[in-house]
Amino acid sequence: MSPAIANTPLVRARNVHKSFGPLEVLKGIDLDVASGEVVTILGPSGSGKSTFLRCINHLESINQGLIEVDGEQIGYRLQKGRLDKLPNRAIAAQRRKIGMVFQQFNLYPHMTALENVIEAPVGVHGQNSKEARRYATELLARVGLSEKVNSYPRQLSGGQQQRVAIARALAIQPKLLLFDEPTSALDPELVGEVLTTMRDLASQGLTMIVVTHEIGFAREAADRVVFMDDGSVVEVGPPEEVISRPQHPRTRSFLSRFI
Amino acid sequence: MNNAMKHGQTLLTEGEDALRDVQLAHKPLRFDRIGLWTLALAIGGGFAYTVGTNKNFGWPIVAQYFFDPAVIQGLTVTLGLTVVAMVLGVILGLLLAVARMSKDRLASSLSSLFIWFFRGTPLLVQLIFWYNLSTLFPKLSIGIPFGPTLASWNTNDLVTPVTAAIIGLALNEAAYMAEIIRGGLLSVDRGQSETAEAFGMTRARALRRIILPQAMRSIVPPTGNQLISMIKATSLVSVIAMADLLYSVQSIYNRTFEVIPMLLVAVVWYLLITSVLNVGQGAIERYYSRGDRGQQLAARKEPETALTGDAA
Ligand SMILES: Nc1ncnc2c1ncn2[C@@H]1O[C@H](COP(=O)(O)OP(=O)(O)O)[C@@H](O)[C@H]1O
Ligand SMILES: [Mg+2]
Numbered sequence: 219m220s221p222a223i224a225n226t227p228l229v230r231a232r233n234v235h236k237s238f239g240p241l242e243v244l245k246g247i248d249l250d251v252a253s254g255e256v257v258t259i260l261g262p263s264g265s266g267k268s269t270f271l272r273c274i275n276h277l278e279s280i281n282q283g284l285i286e287v288d289g290e291q292i293g294y295r296l297q298k299g300r301l302d303k304l305p306n307r308a309i310a311a312q313r314r315k316i317g318m319v320f321q322q323f324n325l326y327p328h329m330t331a332l333e334n335v336i337e338a339p340v341g342v343h344g345q346n347s348k349e350a351r352r353y354a355t356e357l358l359a360r361v362g363l364s365e366k367v368n369s370y371p372r373q374l375s376g377g378q379q380q381r382v383a384i385a386r387a388l389a390i391q392p393k394l395l396l397f398d399e400p401t402s403a404l405d406p407e408l409v410g411e412v413l414t415t416m417r418d419l420a421s422q423g424l425t426m427i428v429v430t431h432e433i434g435f436a437r438e439a440a441d442r443v444v445f446m447d448d449g450s451v452v453e454v455g456p457p458e459e460v461i462s463r464p465q466h467p468r469t470r471s472f473l474s475r476f477i
Numbered sequence: 478m479n480n481a482m483k484h485g486q487t488l489l490t491e492g493e494d495a496l497r498d499v500q501l502a503h504k505p506l507r508f509d510r511i512g513l514w515t516l517a518l519a520i521g522g523g524f525a526y527t528v529g530t531n532k533n534f535g536w537p538i539v540a541q542y543f544f545d546p547a548v549i550q551g552l553t554v555t556l557g558l559t560v561v562a563m564v565l566g567v568i569l570g571l572l573l574a575v576a577r578m579s580k581d582r583l584a585s586s587l588s589s590l591f592i593w594f595f596r597g598t599p600l601l602v603q604l605i606f607w608y609n610l611s612t613l614f615p616k617l618s619i620g621i622p623f624g625p626t627l628a629s630w631n632t633n634d635l636v637t638p639v640t641a642a643i644i645g646l647a648l649n650e651a652a653y654m655a656e657i658i659r660g661g662l663l664s665v666d667r668g669q670s671e672t673a674e675a676f677g678m679t680r681a682r683a684l685r686r687i688i689l690p691q692a693m694r695s696i697v698p699p700t701g702n703q704l705i706s707m708i709k710a711t712s713l714v715s716v717i718a719m720a721d722l723l724y725s726v727q728s729i730y731n732r733t734f735e736v737i738p739m740l741l742v743a744v745v746w747y748l749l750i751t752s753v754l755n756v757g758q759g760a761i762e763r764y765y766s767r768g769d770r771g772q773q774l775a776a777r778k779e780p781e782t783a784l785t786g787d788a789a
Contacts, residue, residue, distance in 0.1 A: 275675055307679060314677035324672040327768040328690045338676040341686060370768040390676065 228253040228288055228394060228425050229274065235282035236269055243269045245449040246283070251427060253393075256420045258428045258436040258457075261446035262472055267429040270446070271396050274427070275316045276309050288315055288393050314342060317387030321399040323379040325371040331358060331382045332367040335389045343390060350389070357385040361415050377408030381415055388419075395419070397428040433476045437461050445469045535738035542729060542742050551725025552746055558711045558721065562646035563704055569647065570654025575684065577659055588655065595652035601713050603649055607641040608717040642714040650707060657699045661692035693765040701758040705751050722746060 227250035236244040243266045251257050259267050272278045274285055276293045285292045293309055294301050304312070325334050335354035339345040358367050361381040371379050380400055387395055400416065401409040413435050420426060420439040430436060436443050436457055443460040445453040445468075453466045464470045528534060542548060576588035595603070606613075611632035618629035636644075665688050673683035715724035722743055730739040 277671060277675060310674075310677045310679055312677075313675060316675075318672075318675045320668065320672065322668055324666075324668040326669065326672075326687055326691075328765070329768070337686065338678070341682060342677045372768055386676075 226289060227251055228255075229427070230286040231270075231274070231283070232285075233283035234270065234273060234280050234285060236266070236273060236278060236280050243449050244273070244280070247451055249444065249451065249454070251394075251425060253425055254423045255441045256424075256426045256428065256439055257442050257444060258430055258440040259444045259446055260430070260433070260436060260472070265446045266449045267446055268398050271398050271427065271429055274394075274396060275313050275318060287312070314390060315393045316396060317390055317392035317394070318396045319380070319383050319387050319398070319400050321402050323371070323376070323383045323403070325379055325383055325386070327371050330368045330370055331363060331374070331385075334371070334382055335386045338386070339389050354385070354389055357388050358382070360418075361385050362411070375408060376404045377411045380404065380412045384412075384415055384419070393425060395424055395426045397426065397430070399429055399431065401430065401432060433461060433473070445472065447472070533737065534741065535735060538735050538738035539741045539745070542726075542739060543745070545729070547725045547729060548722070548742055548746075551720055551722040554720055555708065555711050555722040556750070558642055558646060558714065558719070559704070559708050561643055562650055562711075563707055565643070565647035566650025566654050567700070569651035571658050573651060573655035574658035574662060577655065578662060592652045592655050595649050596656075600645065600649050600710060601716065604641065604645040604713055604717055607636060607645045608638065610636045610641070638714075638717050638719045641717055642711075642719050646707065646711065646714070650703065653703055654700070657703065658692070658696055661694075661696035662688060664695045665691045690765065694762070697758065697761050697765060701754065704754060708747065708750055
């Protein structure tokens with residue numbers, strides 16, 4: 219690998235703007251995420267964290283700027299100096315490198331845990347079903363759910379559902395994992411089991427962008443913390459700086475709520 | 478104490494508490510319910526007896542004609558029309574529902590227009606129009622609008638009573654099914670299609686694997702309803718000279734003047750078909766609510782769990 223490629227960040231966001239009608243939700247976000255890096259995004263509710271995450275895999279299209287993942291511009295293609303919108307199929311293909319974990323888990327309720335996990339590998343990535351099952355069983359074991367492979371989501375607790383959702387995101391062997399407040403819908407006593415799973419992933423060198431209100435997780439597991447407010451990145455840096463010695467008054471006032 | 482032994486250590490044994498343990502509770506006998514049941518059964522039995530022994534109903538004639546070749550022939554036509562029209566109606570209805578929900582303005586307006594027209598006009602009139610298509614368009618042709626014709630047919634060769642009946646019933650059914658299916662698709666949480674999308678599924682795959690199976694729970698009951706209406710709606714095709722079940726019993730009583738017994742033959746057949754469909758519908762509904770059932774299903778699958786667990 220040439221040094222130029224090695225230095226290219228996995229995710230590159232430049233001047234990302236996004237509006238819903240008259241409401242400007244993202245006001246020029248710049249962010250690089252290196253391969254293997256764990257970045258957590260903190261910020262008050264409504265500051266545009268979910269929207270930014272959803273722009274990265276083109277669940278929302280952006281109005282200005284550009285987003286690149288793994289060297290490919292998401293949603294567009296530059297050809298002979300002209301930028302064309304990609305057709306839906308090509309966008310679907312770009313998303314296959316990106317796993318996502320949602321606040322509300324969003325497991326497929328008509329499928330068992332195992333079926334949830336193998337759906338994309340078999341149906342989208344064309345993996346052999348037997349191999350996918352083997353790997354899915356391994357992943358479910360890794361998140362501590364060997365006993366639950368054949369349970370339906372409604373038979374699982376919130377924490378177990380979210381761990382299945384994490385296994386499902388891992389099953390596609392993603393280059394990038396996006397987490398949108400993965401523990402916010404959980405009862406307090408179930409938060410720990412999901413955070414433990416995520417800490418394991420962080421220590422295994424996966425590239426993760428995690429929107430969360432768990433300051434403890436950000437402090438221990440993140441390489442960098444991004445503080446967002448009102449559609450802009452206010453402060454970026456290692457957790458010991460942003461969390462322990464915040465420079466900006468808005469960061470300080472946000473963090474003071476958690477002490 | 479006897480009860481204490483029967484239930485082992487789980488039973489409370491201290492004084493009056495032993496008697497208050499709710500697992501020993503009896504259901505009270507409800508004399509009012511028993512009375513109502515007796516009354517209902519008496520009225521029902523009495524009614525069945527009067528109808529059964531009333532000579533005017535002509536039950537022996539009903540029995541005699543029940544398996545008459547003409548009746549069975551008519552029954553086959555009714556069932557055949559129902560199945561073909563329903564299958565076509567469901568497929569077209571699904572396409573219409575998806576088109577109506579799409580962001581594409583052209584697709585959604587065309588779909589709305591179709592649904593508006595075919596739900597808004599009587600089926601009988603639609604059937605007569607299809608049957609008489611040749612008086613409106615003597616020739617049907619494929620070609621470039623205002624340009625050369627590529628192929629052309631006599632309308633009467635294409636639109637026989639059978640095709641008129643199938644087209645009429647299927648298009649009408651499609652309009653109703655489109656709305657039923659659309660309602661079902663809308664009932665599925667938006668997060669589901671978003672998740673499918675985030676995992677790189679195409680729209681078609683997301684619809685087939687994720688959205689439709691969940692929508693089925695609210696699609697199946699009204700579809701059962703539609704199917705039952707459809708079986709009865711097929712009797713309208715007798716106006717365009719299709720020999721369905723109703724038409725065949727009518728042609729028999731036009732000869733024998735046994736109007737009531739022959740209509741009873743049709744009624745009993747319609748009820749039999751409907752009963753079979755109800756059973757089928759129940760089975761389908763249970764299948765699509767499988768994610769809902771609690772421990773029962775989990776328990777049944779336990780051995781498999783153990784196996785896959787070992788394999789890992
Ligand atoms: N689909 C949408 N349509 C209109 N407004 C939206 C939509 N999604 C989000 N918003 C608005 O965008 C702002 C940012 O939302 P969000 O990204 O969810 O914030 P956060 O995740 O930081 O709480 C909020 O004001 C929200 O109401
Ligand atoms: Mg959010």
